[in-house]
Amino acid sequence: MPNQQALIAPQELLIIGAAVKTGIIEQLSAKPMTIDELALAIGADSRALWVVTEALEALGYLSKDGNMLRLSEEALDMLYNTESPNFTGFSFMHRYNVTNSWTHLPEVIKSGQPSPREDAAENTKYFMAAMGHSAKEHARAVAGFCLTGLGDSPKVLDIGGGPLTYARAFAAGGARVTVQDLPNVVDYMSKFLNEDENIEMFPGDFNVVLSPDVFDLAFLGNICHIFGERENRELFKKVAAVLKTGGKITIVDFVRGTTAMAAVFGVNMLVNTKNGGTWTLNEYGAWLGDAGFSSPELNEVGGRQILTAWKK
Numbered sequence: 606m607p608n609q610q611a612l613i614a615p616q617e618l619l620i621i622g623a624a625v626k627t628g629i630i631e632q633l634s635a636k637p638m639t640i641d642e643l644a645l646a647i648g649a650d651s652r653a654l655w656v657v658t659e660a661l662e663a664l665g666y667l668s669k670d671g672n673m674l675r676l677s678e679e680a681l682d683m684l685y686n687t688e689s690p691n692f693t694g695f696s697f698m699h700r701y702n703v704t705n706s707w708t709h710l711p712e713v714i715k716s717g718q719p720s721p722r723e724d725a726a727e728n729t730k731y732f733m734a735a736m737g738h739s740a741k742e743h744a745r746a747v748a749g750f751c752l753t754g755l756g757d758s759p760k761v762l763d764i765g766g767g768p769l770t771y772a773r774a775f776a777a778g779g780a781r782v783t784v785q786d787l788p789n790v791v792d793y794m795s796k797f798l799n800e801d802e803n804i805e806m807f808p809g810d811f812n813v814v815l816s817p818d819v820f821d822l823a824f825l826g827n828i829c830h831i832f833g834e835r836e837n838r839e840l841f842k843k844v845a846a847v848l849k850t851g852g853k854i855t856i857v858d859f860v861r862g863t864t865a866m867a868a869v870f871g872v873n874m875l876v877n878t879k880n881g882g883t884w885t886l887n888e889y890g891a892w893l894g895d896a897g898f899s900s901p902e903l904n905e906v907g908g909r910q911i912l913t914a915w916k917k
């Protein structure tokens with residue numbers, strides 16, 4: 606049934622997102638400023654800046670001391686205080702970028718091509734923050750489920766595991782983890798890794814190569830929706846080649862035909878990728894079977910759908 610409650614503009618996201626994009630937040634995180642000082646610092650129109658900062662104040666992101674603007678305590682907690690229960694960092698900026706792509710859906714429906722993408726370096730930072738944030742709550746449960754039956758200190762290959770949230774949960778469960786991700790992501794994220802974490806990072810495009818080792822478990826967290834049938838079939842074959850016999854593959858993704866979210870998320874992949882999407886259990890079964898795996902089992906853990914199959 607259509608959800609009329611959902612038919613509202615994401616105004617707060619668009620306002621705070623624009624405040625981050627234009628540098629309002631960064632400038633005010635350094636020091637309080639008047640509207641005119643801020644306008645000069647970020648090269649903005651004073652009238653427009655006044656209207657937007659009034660809204661930011663009304664929404665609780667800014668506070669005013671005389672004519673000086675500053676970030677509110679709540680905004681400081683949310684954006685910068687990693688110890689705060691309200692900390693999100695800048696993870697919402699990924700949603701802001703995605704919302705931008707979604708507004709091109711009418712053109713995408715006609716052309717069949719994804720929305721134009723802005724390749725800004727800070728988007729890697731936002732993407733990693735968003736993925737890390739969304740996995741935080743259920744990573745332990747998912748990792749525990751995936752590690753079941755693998756014995757002591759299994760070797761895990763976490764493909765597309767750049768945000769490190771799942772890798773840390775695997776390591777906490779006793780695994781030795783190799784995280785493979787794109788070189789720019791490994792470059793950025795390896796700074797956040799401590800030497801004693803039992804996690805190493807391998808830079809590499811999974812469409813080209815997988816980390817050359819023998820693993821007990823390959824974890825594919827939300828990567829099968831990025832590409833189409835050909836790439837997934839190839840990836841599953843590469844996974845089979847780096848798993849020991851009897852080794853396990855676990856895939857976290859929305860499975861089309863089993864949840865409404867899979868169809869909706871399919872639209873996200875339509876606007877953001879050339880041939881990504883969400884796939885049915887039958888499709889996964891055929892692709893995994895042809896790559897040498899058993900039929901996949903579908904489970905739900907911590908609200909995430911997980912497919913599990915074993916290398917024959």
Ligand SMILES: C[S@@+](CC[C@H](N)C(=O)[O-])C[C@H]1O[C@@H](n2cnc3c(N)ncnc32)[C@H](O)[C@@H]1O
Binds near residue numbers: 737767771809831
């Ligand atoms: C949607 S995120 C999922 C992150 C994490 N696995 C999770 O489930 O929260 C996809 C991840 O795959 C990585 N990725 C995308 N294409 C890749 C490729 N061709 N080779 C290696 N990593 C890739 C991205 O950089 C990103 O870290």
